[in-house]
Amino acid sequence: MSVSVARLAAAPVTLGLAAMLAAPASAALLAHKDLSLDTALTIASTAAATCKAQGYRVSVHIVGRNGEVLVALRGDNASPHTFENSMRKAYTARTFRVPSGEIVKRLKDNPQFGGVFLTNVIATEGALPITAGDDVIGAVGVSGAPGGDKDAACAKTGLDKVADDLK
Amino acid sequence: MPVSTVAFRRAAVPLTASFAVSFLAMLAAPANAQLIERKDLSFPMALTIAQGALEDCKARGYATSVVVVDRDGVTMVVLRGDGAGPHTVENARRKAYTALTFKATSEDFAKAMENNPVRRQQATLPSVIGIPGGVPVKVGNDTIAGVGLSGSPGVDEPCVRAGLAKVADQLK
Numbered sequence: 001m002s003v004s005v006a007r008l009a010a011a012p013v014t015l016g017l018a019a020m021l022a023a024p025a026s027a028a029l030l031a032h033k034d035l036s037l038d039t040a041l042t043i044a045s046t047a048a049a050t051c052k053a054q055g056y057r058v059s060v061h062i063v064g065r066n067g068e069v070l071v072a073l074r075g076d077n078a079s080p081h082t083f084e085n086s087m088r089k090a091y092t093a094r095t096f097r098v099p100s101g102e103i104v105k106r107l108k109d110n111p112q113f114g115g116v117f118l119t120n121v122i123a124t125e126g127a128l129p130i131t132a133g134d135d136v137i138g139a140v141g142v143s144g145a146p147g148g149d150k151d152a153a154c155a156k157t158g159l160d161k162v163a164d165d166l167k
Numbered sequence: 168m169p170v171s172t173v174a175f176r177r178a179a180v181p182l183t184a185s186f187a188v189s190f191l192a193m194l195a196a197p198a199n200a201q202l203i204e205r206k207d208l209s210f211p212m213a214l215t216i217a218q219g220a221l222e223d224c225k226a227r228g229y230a231t232s233v234v235v236v237d238r239d240g241v242t243m244v245v246l247r248g249d250g251a252g253p254h255t256v257e258n259a260r261r262k263a264y265t266a267l268t269f270k271a272t273s274e275d276f277a278k279a280m281e282n283n284p285v286r287r288q289q290a291t292l293p294s295v296i297g298i299p300g301g302v303p304v305k306v307g308n309d310t311i312a313g314v315g316l317s318g319s320p321g322v323d324e325p326c327v328r329a330g331l332a333k334v335a336d337q338l339k
Binding site for chain 2: 036037041045048064068069070071072073074075076080083
């Protein structure tokens with residue numbers, strides 16, 4: 001008898017637990033693609049080589065989906081600040097999902113734009129987001145060329161190099 | 168002209184002369200005040216070492232990260248291997264820094280920590296870490312860089328040495 005009482009009492013608990021465990025449809029695992037080191041390094045070394053061929057001493061960063069550094073390259077004789085600057089540009093392009101030059105415009109249009117006060121964000125041209133379809137999976141940042149537009153142009157050659165892999 | 172002034176002037180001549188001589192001696196640079204001439208890793212060499220190390224560990228089945236720091240402990244190259252744990256980049260950098268600044272492997276540093284209180288104190292300095300996997304890069308007796316790798320179960324240093332072997336001929 002005591003057993004059946006216990007079962008009766010346990011039944012609603014079991015039901016509730018089962019309801020909790022039953023996953024809603026949206027709780028499936030996320031499936032997404034991420035940059036491999038090979039792809040990231042190809043982008044970075046191509047961007048660095050392009051700028052070097054033009055006589056610019058640059059540093060390059062590739063950040064991944066979470067803004068984590070995947071590749072960092074300090075070019076021969078690149079100025080000390082270029083390393084951090086390229087990382088911050090890349091982080092900025094990744095987190096706002098736009099070229100970092102776009103943040104320059106946003107800040108100009110809205111001087112109160114608070115995003116630039118976040119750690120590692122910088123409103124400077126020279127980084128481009130890396131996308132797989134519509135998904136931003138990282139960014140490439142370059143610093144050291146005489147002008148952010150030239151940094152961005154070098155970054156673009158890196159992206160072009162792996163365009164076929166970014167699908 | 169008061170006598171005292173004349174006397175002073177007479178005395179002043181040799182004094183001025185001796186000042187001038189000593190001043191010239193100060194200006195004359197000692198032999199060791201020339202610019203320091205030294206060699207540093209080039210970017211292509213640093214990248215070759217890093218890639219070689221990472222590939223060696225990958226061939227052994229381990230996902231690792233590798234960092235090369237220069238003579239001043241400044242990061243030159245960072246590579247985060249596919250699937251390597253989040254801590255591996257920072258760990259690799261600190262191993263590289265430790266090997267560079269103490270001019271010995273980070274394993275040697277770790278061993279020294281066991282019975283050398285000074286080493287244990289130095290391990291509290293920023294970026295120093297007593298974990299094997301950091302190797303100094305030397306040209307002759309000159310330590311010019313450090314390489315650190317993290318993520319393998321105990322073969323971090325052999326992987327680094329495989330990377331260094333790729334540029335052995337250039338480290339002269």
